[in-house]
Amino acid sequence: MLFLKVFTESVRQAIAQLTGNKLRTFLSLLGISIGIFCIIGVLSAVESLEDSVQGSLAKLGDDVVYIDKWPWKDNSGDWWEYYQRPYPDHDDYEALKERMPTASLVSYWTVPGVKTLKYQRNTVEGGFLFVTTYELNRMLNIEIGKGRYWSSAEYNGGSDKVLLGFTIAQELFGAIEPVGKTIKMGGRKYEVIGVLEAAGGDLINPLDFDDAIMVTYTNAARFINLKNRNRFGGSVAVKAKEGFSLEQVQDDIRGILRSSRRLRPRENDSFAMNQLSMIADQVSGIFGVLNTVGFLIGFFSIIVGAISVANIMFVSVKERTSLIGVKKALGARQFVILLEFLTESVILCIIGGLFGLLLVVGATMVLNSIFESFQITLSVKYAIFGILGSAVVGILAGAIPAGLAAKMDAVEAMRS
Template sequence: MLFLKVLNESVRQAWSQLTGNKLRTFLSLLGISIGIFCIIGVLSAVDSLEDNVSGSLAKLGDDVVYIDKWPWKDNSNDWWEFFQRPYPDHDDYEALKEKMPSASLVSYWTVPGSKALKYQSNSVEGGFLFVTTYEMDRLFNITIEKGRYWTNAEYTGGADKMLLGHAISNELFGALEPVGKTVKMGGRKYEVIGVLEAAGGDLINPLDFDDAIMVTYNNAARFINLKNRNQYGGTIGVKAKEGVPTQQLQDDIRGILRSNRRLRPREGDNFALNELSMMADALGSFFGVLNMMGWLIGGFSIIVGAISVANIMFVSVKERTSLIGVKKALGARQFVILLEFLTESVILCIIGGLMGLVLVVGITSIINTSFESFAITLSAKNAILGVVLSAVVGILAGAIPAGQAAAMDPVEAMRS
């Protein structure tokens, strides 16, 4: 009951401060608002960016090891060593597919370069030729918007059938139905059997096949010397069986590849085993720096705002000195006076924090309307953090003025 009375009095006094000198109060709370806006705005942007990027990278699979010539980690000092390595090739793929006990899928792909497509009088240039083995759709859960994937017989026989990316299909065929049409590529005729789903609006698109011209390895081997690994080497993806840890998968891959490449025991690996976690760790450090910048910028604004609120509270204590003396003379204890002013300070800061959150919502709405491919959302966690942070600032800003009010001598206070 006592707390409710104190709360009611504090709300009334806070409202009096807000309405009594609107400009002074607004300018004082502006620091809190800007501070909360900076911190929560940056946290919301970073969280949204992290979710977007993590969702994009998740398409690569967290249980897949990627075998490449180059490591994903920055090892610029070893550039020459990596440059001299051979690319993974189809022979490596065959060895892994045959001997890997811990893999559920092994797939190989390479991108020999760009190609031009022609359909009747229409032609498209700049599409990249994507040569792949049969397991690609299952490794990356590729979605086909129109048509179908290759059959096993079509892959084995190297049939002249291709899949097209969403963008290159639209550019070549327009409103026409692409599936079943015959196109020319490099003087060869191909039947379009499928069109891939659009890549979407992710900021990082590891599987952006919108401009891809996909053919099977067995088909491409007829007109490209894919055995030349230095020119047409690619990447191998190995997906672990359910329950197999990544470390065991890497150990199995390392043993088979070293044997297939006839490496001596003392020779180092001439290939890189990459995981999604490597990229995620690097991005995590980047996001951490962004968060720290938001806290630093917002922290300075909040300090300025807290000082301003403290000044408001000192003025409030000064204006109500005689009233404080009367309350203490009538038996009000120190903690009641202390609680009253602290609550008033917290309410003022929470109002400033809510102003900052409203500003975050407004700015993010404008950004989301302008950039539809990347949405920034204010999560409940960040909103609560903003309110809690405002309350903490209120306690810190009001602690000294409230303590000063609580320590007043009632007689001296009534005389002032």
Template sequence: MLFLKVFSESIRQAWAQLTGNKLRTFLSLLGISIGIFCIIGVLSAVDSLEDNLSGSLAKLGDDTVYIDKWPWKDNSSDWWEYFQRPYPDHDDYVALKERMPTASLVSYWTVPGSKAVKYKKNSVEGGFLFVTTYEFERIFNITIDKGRYWTNSEYNGGTDKLMLGAKISEELFGALEPVGKTIKMGGRKYEVIGVLEPSGGDLINPLDFDDAVIVTYNNAARFINLKNRSQFGGTVGVKAKDGVSTQQLQDDIRGIMRSNRRLRPREKDNFALNELSMMADALGNFFGVLNMMGWLIGGFSIIVGAISVANIMFVSVKERTSLIGVKKALGARQFVILLEFLTESVILCIIGGLMGLILVVGITSIINTSFESFAISLSLKNAIIGIILSASVGIIAGAIPAGQAAKMDPVDAMRS
């Protein structure tokens, strides 16, 4: 009952501060608001990025090893060594597919360059030719929006049938149905059998297929010298069987690759084994830096805001000194006076924190409207962190003024 009475009195006094000195209070709470905005805004952005990262990893699978010429981690000092390596090729793919007992899928792909595609009078430049083996659909977990995938016989026979990315299909056909249409590419005629679903805003996406013209390896090998490693470098993806660890998969890949490339025991690997977790680790470090910057910038703002709120509370104590003396003369204990001013300080800071959270919601709404492919949202967890942080600042900012008020001598206070 006593706490409710003190709390209601504190709310009344906080409201009096807000309405009686609007500009001063607003400017004082602005530091709290900006600080909460910086910290919670960054936390919300990082959480949204990490959720997108997790979704991307779940979609592509974190049990796939990508064999490449270059490692995905930063090794700029070894650039020349990596530059001299041969690219993975179709022979590596065949060796791994035939000899990998721990792999559920092995796929090979290469990007020989850009190609122009034509349909009647329409022509689209800049689309990239994506040459792949049959396992492409499952290794990338792609979704076909229109049409279908190649059949086994179409792949093995290298028929002139292809799939298009969503963007290049739209530019070429507009509102027309693309499936079943015949287009020209490099002087050859191809039937469009499928259109991929738009890539969307996944944070980790090894290839954005929206601008891709996708043909089978057996088809492309008929008119491109794909065995030229120096000109047409590719990548091999190996997906583990259920229950097989990534480390075991890498060990098996390394053994087969070294054997297929006839490397001596003391020779270094002339290939790199990459995982999507390498990207995740690198982005995790980046997220850590973002979080630190948010706390650093927001921390300075909150310190300024806390000092301003402390000044408000000192003024409030000064203005109510005689009232404090009367309350103490009538029997009010020190902790009641202390609690009253601390509660007032906390309420003021929570109001400042709520202003900051409203600012976060407003800015994220604008960002989400402008960039629909990636959404940032204020989670309940971050909102609670903002409120708790604001309340903590209120306790710290109001501690000294509240302590000063609680220790006043009633007689001296009434005389002032």
């Protein structure tokens, strides 16, 4: 009952502060609002950005080892040694496919360059030729929007069948149904058997095939010299079989490739083995730094706001000195006076924190309407964190003024 009376009086005094000198109170609470805006805004933006990036990277698969010429991480080694390495090629793919007991899938792809497509009078330039083995759709979960994937007979026979990326198909055919149509590429005729789903609006998309022209390796090998390791960059992907760790898969890959490439025991590996966790760790480190920077900016803003709120409370104590004396003369104890001013300080800071959250919500709505590919989400945990943080700041800002008010002598307070 006593706390309710103290809380009611504190709310009345806080409202009096807000309405009595609007400009002074607004400027004083501005620091709290900006601090909460910086902390919650940055944390929300960074979390949303990290979720978007990690979700995009997850498409690469956390159970897949990618064999490349260059490592995704730790490029501090001998650059010239990396440069001299051969790109993974179809021979590597065949060696691994035949001898890998720990792999459920092995796939190979290469990008020989850009091509021009023609359909009747329409021409599209700039599409990249993506040459792949049959396992690609299962390795990378390729989604077909229209039509179908190659059949095993079409792959083995090297049929002139092509899959088009979403953008390439739209530019070449417009409103015409592309599946079943015959196009020309490099003087050869191809039947379009499928169109891939649009890559989507992810901020980072490692599997963006919107401009891809996909043909099978067995088809492309008939008119392109794909055996040249240094002319075209290629990659081999190995998906771990259930029950086997990536470490076991990497050990098998190393042994098989060193043998097939005839590397001597003292020679370094002539290939790099990469996996999703390498990028994920680097991304987490970057976002950790961004979170720290945003928190520090907000922290210093809140300190400025806390000093301003403390100033308000000192003024409030001075203005109500005689009233404090009267209350003490009537029997009010120290903790009641202390609780009254602390509660008032907390309420003022919570009001400032609420304004800060409203700024975050407003900024989020504006940014989400501008950037469709990246949506910021304000989670409930950050909203609660903002309110609790404001309350803590209120306690710290009001502790000294409330302590001075509680220790006042009743007689001297009434005389002032």
